[in-house]
Amino acid sequence: MTQPTRSPFSRRSFLSLAAAGGMTASLAACGGSSPRDSADQAVATGDGGAGGYDGPQVDLAFWNGFTGGDGPTMKALVDTFNSEHANIAVTMTTMQWADYYSRLPSAVTSGNGPDIGIMHVDSVATNAARNVIQPLDDVAAALELAESDFAAVPWQAGIYDGQRFAIPLDVHPLGFYYNKDVMEQAGLDPEAPPTDHDSYMAALEDLKAAGIEGHWASPFPFTGGLTLQALIYQFGGSLFNEDGTQVTWGEAPAVEALTWWVDLAKNGYSPANVDQDADYVALKNGTTAFNWNGIWQINDLKQTDISWGVAPLPDIGGSGGVWAGSHQFVLPRQRNADADKAQASRVFVSWISEQSQAWAEAGQVPARNSARETPEFEALTEQATLAEQLDDLRFIPTVPGITDCMAEFDRALNEAVLSGAEPEAILADTASRAQAILDENASRYSG
Amino acid sequence: MARTRTPGRGGRTGSPLTPYLFLAPYLALFVAFVAFPAVYGLWISLHDWDYMMSSQRFLGLQNYTDLLDPASVVFRDFWNGMGNTLLFTVVSVPFLLVLPLLLALLLQQKFPGRTFFRAMFFAPYVLGVAVIGLMWRYLLDGNFGLVNAYLGTDISWTTSQPWAWVSLVGVTVWWTLGFNAVIFLAGLGDIPTEHYEAAALDGAGWWASFVHVTLPGLRPVMIFVVVITVLASANMFGQSYLITQGGPSQSTQTAIMVITDLGLSRYQMGAAAAQSYLLALFLAVVSIANFWLMRDKDAAEQAKALRAQRRRGGGADGHTPGSSDPQVPATPASLGTVR
Numbered sequence: 037m038t039q040p041t042r043s044p045f046s047r048r049s050f051l052s053l054a055a056a057g058g059m060t061a062s063l064a065a066c067g068g069s070s071p072r073d074s075a076d077q078a079v080a081t082g083d084g085g086a087g088g089y090d091g092p093q094v095d096l097a098f099w100n101g102f103t104g105g106d107g108p109t110m111k112a113l114v115d116t117f118n119s120e121h122a123n124i125a126v127t128m129t130t131m132q133w134a135d136y137y138s139r140l141p142s143a144v145t146s147g148n149g150p151d152i153g154i155m156h157v158d159s160v161a162t163n164a165a166r167n168v169i170q171p172l173d174d175v176a177a178a179l180e181l182a183e184s185d186f187a188a189v190p191w192q193a194g195i196y197d198g199q200r201f202a203i204p205l206d207v208h209p210l211g212f213y214y215n216k217d218v219m220e221q222a223g224l225d226p227e228a229p230p231t232d233h234d235s236y237m238a239a240l241e242d243l244k245a246a247g248i249e250g251h252w253a254s255p256f257p258f259t260g261g262l263t264l265q266a267l268i269y270q271f272g273g274s275l276f277n278e279d280g281t282q283v284t285w286g287e288a289p290a291v292e293a294l295t296w297w298v299d300l301a302k303n304g305y306s307p308a309n310v311d312q313d314a315d316y317v318a319l320k321n322g323t324t325a326f327n328w329n330g331i332w333q334i335n336d337l338k339q340t341d342i343s344w345g346v347a348p349l350p351d352i353g354g355s356g357g358v359w360a361g362s363h364q365f366v367l368p369r370q371r372n373a374d375a376d377k378a379q380a381s382r383v384f385v386s387w388i389s390e391q392s393q394a395w396a397e398a399g400q401v402p403a404r405n406s407a408r409e410t411p412e413f414e415a416l417t418e419q420a421t422l423a424e425q426l427d428d429l430r431f432i433p434t435v436p437g438i439t440d441c442m443a444e445f446d447r448a449l450n451e452a453v454l455s456g457a458e459p460e461a462i463l464a465d466t467a468s469r470a471q472a473i474l475d476e477n478a479s480r481y482s483g
Numbered sequence: 484m485a486r487t488r489t490p491g492r493g494g495r496t497g498s499p500l501t502p503y504l505f506l507a508p509y510l511a512l513f514v515a516f517v518a519f520p521a522v523y524g525l526w527i528s529l530h531d532w533d534y535m536m537s538s539q540r541f542l543g544l545q546n547y548t549d550l551l552d553p554a555s556v557v558f559r560d561f562w563n564g565m566g567n568t569l570l571f572t573v574v575s576v577p578f579l580l581v582l583p584l585l586l587a588l589l590l591q592q593k594f595p596g597r598t599f600f601r602a603m604f605f606a607p608y609v610l611g612v613a614v615i616g617l618m619w620r621y622l623l624d625g626n627f628g629l630v631n632a633y634l635g636t637d638i639s640w641t642t643s644q645p646w647a648w649v650s651l652v653g654v655t656v657w658w659t660l661g662f663n664a665v666i667f668l669a670g671l672g673d674i675p676t677e678h679y680e681a682a683a684l685d686g687a688g689w690w691a692s693f694v695h696v697t698l699p700g701l702r703p704v705m706i707f708v709v710v711i712t713v714l715a716s717a718n719m720f721g722q723s724y725l726i727t728q729g730g731p732s733q734s735t736q737t738a739i740m741v742i743t744d745l746g747l748s749r750y751q752m753g754a755a756a757a758q759s760y761l762l763a764l765f766l767a768v769v770s771i772a773n774f775w776l777m778r779d780k781d782a783a784e785q786a787k788a789l790r791a792q793r794r795r796g797g798g799a800d801g802h803t804p805g806s807s808d809p810q811v812p813a814t815p816a817s818l819g820t821v822r
Binding site for chain 1: 747
């Protein structure tokens with residue numbers, strides 16, 4: 037499952053990183069050639085990979101966290117690339133995203149980092165600021181990529197401190213999944229899912245009358261946190277101001293959104309305590325009708341025999357707004373500059389970013405506008421449906437360390453749903469703590 | 484040999500470097516992976532440390548004073564984590580001592596299938612925390628879990644209190660019970676049967692021989708088990724992380740979880756290091772208190788009297804009559820300290 041960034045660490049990665057961190061920190065402290073010195077990065081031939089690669093045989097390491105249904109698709113793309121490029125052999129290594137994000141910096145520091153990596157859009161700035169990844173302006177130029185080719189936010193998110201650090205691969209928005217069988221049980225038309233506040237509440241009421249809790253309100257980041265973010269946008273609010281300097285989830289729209297979410301249980305549309313993933317399980321086993329979940333669930337639902345559908349998110353608050361994430365290509369910094377590898381890596385990124393259709397079949401929306409406008413993509417009904425939301429997609433601002441605040445956001449959700457905290461009070465409390473974290477990070481990353 | 488009573492240089496043969504040579508392999512590992520990181524960590528804790536950044540800002544004791552300043556960002560999470568850790572330790576340790584001891588007493592009896600049951604009760608300990616954590620997360624699921632289905636209940640085992648703590652303590656006891664029981668079993672086997680015979684001759688019943696023979700005989704083992712169990716419970720991480728994710732409302736977020744998050748996902752390694760040292764300090768104090776509380780008071784008195792006697796020039800042959808031999812079973816320190 038393609039899950040965005042914030043899940044914390046496994047104990048294993050903690051232990052290995054603690055060991056690695058201790059060692060590498062000391063190495064970095066005395067080594068003069070640490071990868072943070074940007075000048076020593078090999079800049080290849082300067083054509084960003086457009087001219088191909090005709091040097092000697094090179095082996096490239098490509099790391100990512102595609103552990104779900106998207107993994108085999110990416111692997112197939114890599115195999116195709118390898119067969120088309122006799123002198124480049126790309127080896128793909130897949131690990132859990134949390135492991136990946138913790139392992140990558142220490143691997144880069146010790147000179148064992150991969151040649152190519154993938155990052156979520158909200159992690160790019162942090163990793164650019166921490167010298168984990170290198171600028172890619174030449175690749176963007178070579179591919180003749182322009183802002184007009186992409187959804188605006190994933191495109192701009194790759195820029196940090198005036199330089200481009202990431203090439204967008206896809207966007208993955210939230211979607212509205214519904215179980216058609218359950219809707220029929222309650223006398224709802226499964227071909228006309230609700231689209232706004234009034235029709236949604238009416239549908240929930242009909243489901244309740246049929247003895248069905250229609251939308252389970254999860255207290256966890258998946259899916260409660262993602263849904264709550266979308267609701268805040270829909271009520272006209274945001275999590276942060278545009279330049280990522282102010283936390284804004286303590287304001288009225290967020291209070292309305294969280295209140296609506298908490299009231300689902302109070303009004304009998306959801307059980308009081310929903311376990312991790314139980315909301316999605318309930319959709320799949322016919323216990324509930326609705327679930328707002330990531331586009332990455334399409335392939336999972338296709339493997340079931342239930343009758344289901346997916347639509348753009350109903351606009352509960354009236355202002356529109358959909359949570360989304362984005363996968364981006366990055367080139368980690370190299371301790372030992374190797375011009376051949378640098379060039380071959382760019383060839384790989386250029387090549388893959390043009391295979392958007394194959395990637396869309398893995399359950400993603402291609403980041404490139406051109407790839408979304410093909411008949412092949414239109415034929416992927418579910419993905420194309422969710423791509424309709426493109427103008428409403430909202431991302432959190434991409435400033436370094438902004439994801440550190442999200443633990444506070446998750447706490448507000450958790451306490452409001454599980455411990456009965458007043459939405460206004462808990463949002464204000466967490467927002468002020470998040471503001472302190474944001475301020476602290478602003479000074480850390482600016483210095 | 485008489486030599487054993489006169490330790491010192493005179494008793495040794497060969498190069499004086501020999502013992503150090505034998506120690507060298509372990510010493511090298513110890514210095515590289517324990518001693519050096521421990522000292523280096525202190526240095527880190529005095530900085531705003533991120534090993535990926537080009538310079539580390541020196542803060543002095545700021546990371547430590549922040550932990551005592553309610554207005555700082557780290558204060559709330561850290562002390563919440565410490566409080567949760569304390570609660571878990573206080574609640575879980577009694578179960579982790581009493582139940583394994585009772586189990587060991589049972590498994591020491593001679594009955595058919597004894598070896599099978601010994602293996603069965605130890606079996607969960609063989610599994611990693613990831614395995615038992617995931618397994619119990621599904622079993623304890625409040626909406627679709629098997630535990631509720633079997634019990635016919637509707638309890639939110641992982642998303643409401645006090646059930647979240649009941650779950651975590653229960654899972655931990657189920658998981659690690661076998662380890663403590665095996666240590667107790669070894670200790671029970673070391674108690675000479677003559678002691679029980681003597682007690683029986685003196686008319687001691689089951690309870691009297693348990694209190695006056697079994698428990699004193701287990702003292703060295705007990706010290707080991709208590710210290711190890713307290714440390715393991717205080718270092719609890721995986722169960723909370725996987726089963727409750729620190730919730731509901733961060734009420735099961737342990738100190739190690741807080742430190743991990745701060746150091747490894749927020750990259751504030753200096754602040755995280757300071758928290759680690761404070762936690763280590765608490766654990767050191769608790770461990771010393773454990774040793775002190777459980778020392779053999781009679782033997783300590785006698786040893787003290789003997790030393791006084793020696794100072795007065797009285798005859799001493801280096802033997803302390805009547806003291807039980809405080810042998811702690813040799814057990815690798817790595818076993819079970821982190822769960």
